[in-house]
Amino acid sequence: MLKAVCDIEGIGKSGDALHARERSRCCAFDGWPMPWPDRHSIGTARNATGAAPNESSREPRLGVFQPPGPRHACKTPSPVAGLHRAERTLNERIGAQPDAVSLARDIHVRQGVGATAHVLQGSGLEILRARVEQPALILVDRGIKAVRAERGASVRALPGQAIVIGGNQTVDFTNSVPDGTHYEARWLLFDLALLDDPHYLGRSAQATPASQNSAPVRLLSQVQPHLVNAFENARQALAPQAGIPDSVVRQRLLEVMHWLLEAGVVLHSAPVIPSVSIKVRALIAGRLECAWTAERVAGELALSEATLRRRLAAEGASLTQLLTDARMSAALTLLQATAQPVSDIARAVGYESPSRFAVRFRQRFGFAPTAVRGHERP
Numbered sequence: 001m002l003k004a005v006c007d008i009e010g011i012g013k014s015g016d017a018l019h020a021r022e023r024s025r026c027c028a029f030d031g032w033p034m035p036w037p038d039r040h041s042i043g044t045a046r047n048a049t050g051a052a053p054n055e056s057s058r059e060p061r062l063g064v065f066q067p068p069g070p071r072h073a074c075k076t077p078s079p080v081a082g083l084h085r086a087e088r089t090l091n092e093r094i095g096a097q098p099d100a101v102s103l104a105r106d107i108h109v110r111q112g113v114g115a116t117a118h119v120l121q122g123s124g125l126e127i128l129r130a131r132v133e134q135p136a137l138i139l140v141d142r143g144i145k146a147v148r149a150e151r152g153a154s155v156r157a158l159p160g161q162a163i164v165i166g167g168n169q170t171v172d173f174t175n176s177v178p179d180g181t182h183y184e185a186r187w188l189l190f191d192l193a194l195l196d197d198p199h200y201l202g203r204s205a206q207a208t209p210a211s212q213n214s215a216p217v218r219l220l221s222q223v224q225p226h227l228v229n230a231f232e233n234a235r236q237a238l239a240p241q242a243g244i245p246d247s248v249v250r251q252r253l254l255e256v257m258h259w260l261l262e263a264g265v266v267l268h269s270a271p272v273i274p275s276v277s278i279k280v281r282a283l284i285a286g287r288l289e290c291a292w293t294a295e296r297v298a299g300e301l302a303l304s305e306a307t308l309r310r311r312l313a314a315e316g317a318s319l320t321q322l323l324t325d326a327r328m329s330a331a332l333t334l335l336q337a338t339a340q341p342v343s344d345i346a347r348a349v350g351y352e353s354p355s356r357f358a359v360r361f362r363q364r365f366g367f368a369p370t371a372v373r374g375h376e377r378p
Contacts, residue, residue: 284323
């Protein structure tokens, strides 16, 4: 689900191999290995000023990983298993070394229910063509957030305001820090299964035509206290330490959805167009630490290697591009939304060498992993 918090937020430089058509399909709160896709989604990163990427920015997206064991241990496909393991590891780290920044960051995923992340960003950052797989509600606490959809709609939220993003679309994010402090926002992602809840379907069908519109992004300039309370209750329920069963957590998220209906907003997601690229991303998202060869991926998808390569090429993609993007997108999310050391994050996404990981990360985004947390090295 991590694919999507999707802030779920960042992609590579214009010179990146994945730049053209495939970039539009990348996933940050995509690749959130959440569903966040969804895993998380990631797009091209530039400074909020419009300049080329520099070395001093950050924000998350979803999915927390535990440093993997031997590669041969990767056997059973499980898109969110890695997230749950990593989340436990992260909680242990924070418990052992508490500090204000660590305690402020969080990211939690419940498979089949939803995901949440608390995003902290030290400087302005623009993330282009970020993939949002699941409907999302974002409450801006500090700074300014602008979202521009592929279909042209755009909104800009100030502190205390909220943005609703439809699922299965590509957007551009701009997080600004006008007061010179930091950008801060809370994300809530809704699993697509929640949209099929019978009672919610009934109420949404009776909503006014204005509420039923399929605008890709919408601004809530005034967020009612009832919605804020329901939002935070859902976020807290998603945390594993809350000890709340999934069935109850599901109702907490549905409560948020119903309060959105009261505000005139119906959550929606655009239809998914099946492709081999989507299948590959779904396959590798939860097991980024594994050694994914063309032979292995083709076998998992019941295709020959030649057919796999041919179909990906027809979609403007390649296995190397998809794997690199998924790993770097997940790494960006972990850097933005957790306090894990860079070396642990490198291992979690399949790199035994932190230096090699840092080189690939810089190639992908245009800045070093350390820059995401605001302490770039010369």
